[in-house]
Amino acid sequence: MTAVLEVKDLQVAFGGVKAVDGLSFSAHEREIIAVIGPNGAGKTSAFNCITGFYRPTSGSVRIKGLETTGKRPADIAAVGVTRTFQNLRLFPDLTVLDNVRAGMHLYGGQNWADAILHTPRFKRSEAMYTDEANYWLDFVGFEGARGVPVRNLSYGQQKRVEIARALARKAELLLLDEPAAGLNYSEKQQLLVLCGRIRDLGTSIVLIEHDMGLVMELSERIIVMNFGREIAVGTPAEVKANPAVIEAYLGKDDEGAQSNGDA
């Protein structure tokens, strides 16, 4: 198995605060990995490093064997990573279809001269954009109007659009930042199925998630982070039994033993 993503000794510091402090992991083809950990553990910071939004203080990131450390986000996306954001980052005034078309930006098939002259190539390319956008919206099970501004949609629908946009990039690696946040039970079940189908496309998924039920059911490997470090890694069963994980989630003195539920 080849590693789609290799993270080595990743460190990010903001001023004196080390958000990520020596994180190493790798993701293989068709693998679903969950990154879990308490709030502020550095999960999203690590994502932002991998996708180029933060410049790592030290360490390296390799995607499909290519060194991408310190490159700008657009270049890293071109190598083959796509992502969603913790708080939805859609283009609110643009239509649902246009939002998904954003993911296809790298599959051009047209240039500005084609656009001005409306060449056959331009028309083919535009038809491809529309067909594929519809295809990915179908793929994620988006039901509803597609020609309307995305800001008019409900939260759950917007989350689907964001995943469709990321899928339209057709990258080998998909990073999902809290995909289940704010979804109800049946929507979470649909997400579970969807992630499986995405994996079947040949895409590796790394996701940050707080819903333990979902994480345990979905992921093949789990990486547990706390204070910017990896404190445990393994299969769901291994992680569940790991004392360090229980400590991170419940505290050292296990007094009340309050359930972490889907915290």
Place this chain on the structure above:
Amino acid sequence: MSENVDATLAPQRLGPPRSPISRLLESRLIGWVALAAALLAPFVTASPYSLNVMTTAAIFVLLASGLNIVVGYCGLLDLGYIAFMAVGAYTAGIISKSFELPLLFTIPAVLVMTILAGLIIGAPTLRLRSDYLAIVTLGFGEITRITANNLSVTGGPSGIFGIPGLLKIGGLDVENPAVLYYLTVLVVSLFVLASARLGKSRLGRAWRFVREDEDAAEAMGIHTYKVKLLAYIFGAIWGGLGGVLFAAHLSAVSPQSFIFLQSALVLMAVVLGGMGNMRGVVIGALVISLLPELLRDFASNRYLVFGLLLVVVMVFRPQGFWPARGYERERATVDVDPPAVATEQGR
């Protein structure tokens, strides 16, 4: 946690707007109607004065459609846009006068110079925050004007005059005001069409993505800096060609034509008409350039009115009177077969 996904909480206005006026304005016909009106106008009034006004208005439409690329599509506030017109007009004027060339032949040089100007202004500034960008472009606009005012090659404060006409082929004299008007209308409509088409292409979408959310655009592989620079360069080309037409129209160029007021007027046309919507921008440009000619009383206080209007429009309709519509037609039937490209995942 799960209540907030209730679909009934979503805003109800999901369909496209349906009022008769907006349907008329959004039909494909409107462009042809506008072109026909422009072509027929000289048959209604063809005095030298009205031809002059109409030619000026047409050039103004060209400028507004160029600035719309920068401000409307890409969301970059340019307060010194007129500098590109100055570069175009001066380049055309200087070359055609010193080599006794018709203005038409200066266009390659004008393109080179305006693209260069776009790069010089854009390259260092497009990484800045949007409000810094606004003031820097304003500074560049002033630098351009003061430079033209101080150099001898640009003729100093009095500028360049006696510029040859656009072209002279046999009996067809383009210096004839009516011929020049038709030629201007032709060029301007082609460029308005081009800029509208750019807006509905891959590049045009990339501009809008950048305008809406730069980070999300980057994450999708859009090189935001390059895309912004392209918006600047296209805007510069439109402005530069406006300058050539301007030089042909007045056969003179002087620094007073490129003061900040002019940049602001073009901006008003874009903003009042509706940022990003080419039809709205054309109407805005026509209103701003023609209304003072039609209403004489209004003319003396027009800038005050425009200024107040700008504030009022921003407060009540931040997208402009007639913004780009956020709707598009959807497919009629649901595709059953996945598109071939989409299935060959992973290559």
Place this chain on the structure above:
Amino acid sequence: MTQLIWDGLFVGSFYALIALGYSMVYGIIKLLNFAHGDIYMLGAFIGFALLTSMGGIPASLSLGALLIVLLVSMLITGGAGVLIERLAYRPLRGAPRLAVLISAVGVSFSLEYGIAAIAGPNPRAYPIRLEGGVFEVLGARASLPQIVLMLIAAGLMVALNFYIQKTSTGRAMRSIALDSNASLLMGINVNAVITRTFFIGSALAGAAGVMAGAYYGKIDFLMGFIIGLKAFTAAVIGGIGNIKGAMLGGLVLGFVEAFGSQWFGGQWRDVFSFAVLILFLTLRPTGILGERVTERM
């Protein structure tokens, strides 16, 4: 040489006075108040109207009259600033930055051409001109009015600095600049503080307008445009949002201009200072005193 330094210091103190308003407003609501230079113009015209209505003023009383007019003009321009914020900026809080900027351009236009409609488009001569002896200080020629005006400017700046550092409103201003939502939660009346900020900034610009009118003797409705741009430059040089930076930036810009026009010729003065602005924004957008912030998503 000393003459250049003195000239730079004098012009620079004007820039500093206007830059303060720019910087304060920017520091607090991150708004580039494009109309700020026009508030300066407004101050000059209000002073003009007040002095004209007072009728003839004997030369011996001109300084006293000027001070009273200065105060009244500051109150009126301060009020105008507050009004502008209420009508043109507050409704747009939370709107895209582009909309607020365009609104500010609209305000600037309305002020310029509103004054042109009222007072006429031609330059007006100021009813009083400060006169006084000329001194030789270390080889530089300095006039009494220059010294008086600089003292007034310095006094205003010292007072402002005291206000910001020592009073509770000043503390509230600084906290809103850091985080306006958190300040709101801590019980600070954010709107009231923003109103006060606009009042103070506009009053200072108005004071500069009256002083410029009295010193140069001629005012017109576009006089605020270039100086607004220069004041912004000064604010950027010093580090926008930073009060001491604005004062420093004003003085630095004054020197830069004085030396620039000496070397390149007076007609290139404006080009030179805008070039400095662009240079600063591209190379060190945080200015001399600004601190670097790590940007987080």
